[in-house]
Amino acid sequence: ALFSTSSSAMAPTNIKNITVFGSGLMGAGIVQVAAQNAFNVTMVDLNPAALQKGQDIITSSLKRVAKKQFPEDAEKQKEFIDQTMSRVKTSTDSEAASKDADLIIEAIVENLKTKQQLFAMLDKVAPEHTLFCSNTSSLPIADIAKATKRTDRFGGLHFFNPVPQMKLVEVIRTDATSQDSFDSLMDVCNRMKKTPVSCKDTPGFIVNRLLVPYMMESLRIVERGEATPQDVDVAMKLGAGFPMGPFELADFVGLDTMQYIVDGWRKEGKIDANLVAPVKLLDDLVAQGNFGRKSGQGFYSYSGVGGKK
Ligand code: 3HC
Secondary structure (H helix, E strand, O other): OOOOOOOOOOOOOOOEEEEEEEHHHHHHHHHHHHOOOEEEEEEEEEOOHHHHHHHHHHHHHHHHHHHHOOOOHHHHHHHHHHHHHHHHEEEEHHHHHHHHOOOEEOOOOHHHHHHHHHHHHHHHHHOOOEEEEEEEOOOHHHHOOOOOOOOEEEEEOOOOOOOOOOOOOEEEEOOOOOHHHHHHHHHHHOOOOOEEEEEEEOOOOHHHHHHHHHHHHHHHHHOOOOOOOHHHHHHHHHHHOOHHHHHHHHHHHHHHHHHHHHHHHHHHHHOHHHHOOOHHHHHHHHHOOOEEHOOHHHEOOOOOOEEOO
């Protein structure tokens, strides 16, 4: 007992194999960063077309990273990309893909029922020691975790877009998350060369709790006719040092995603209702199918490869 540093006898899980569910922008980014840092990764999605898209996201991002790491050395760049990709497997078979996982990270559609169904199934087929994590940005981790019998081995790992570039990961512990599980998650982030911060299971954790109300107030400034989106963006970039203004960021995150987060929080009722009051400007754009970068039109127009017109 003299040398014991933990109340539990079990040492933190030594994570080698990671399985990521979801091959969209976030899932693919997480797979990439894990593979770049020597983890064996399996990327899972519903069909081969989705997996192909995920692989394309990874390869094009890896090319950028490789060019930066080995400028002027095409051979080293190729070697780095090949080595990283050799650690990435893909699968449409959720059960088989979970058999060897030490850590499962979920980055599928932002829907509580769908996430609960996935985890309830995984709880039955994944090894006992496997840690479960969600990359949700707006749903309570405890609500997802309660679909399983391993709430002590369940937490949140919240990455930021673009995952290969953004240094932060929010590590979310619920009241049930064990110290060992939490320690393992912090360790994984460090091994992925990210900077983890510890968060409680509250709406938006730290970053989105501050960012989303700020973005909503930016919309209200424009709706009240006090400034244009362009001027607000210039103001926040040059006056506050943000890399993107709030309207550029809204287009980048997706206006539908923003609306989904705000509507969810309003219904949940845990944070000040004024902060998440609906804004017609946002609701109208979403109703018109203008979701930002991904649809080609939001507050700004985007052409071809995602450049602003
Ligand atoms: N893969 C790899 N590297 C990438 C990348 C990608 N997909 N996207 C950008 N990068 C790298 C570039 O290679 C470049 O690296 P370098 O500076 O070391 O040479 C660096 O990022 C900057 O990229 P660019 O020069 O092409 O472009 P910018 O300087 O305009 O930066 C940006 C782009 C990194 C996206 C920057 O504008 C930014 O940080 N924006 C804010 C992003 C942000 O706030 N994200 C959080 C959103 S909220 C969220 O994700 C939570 C969710 O739950 C809603």
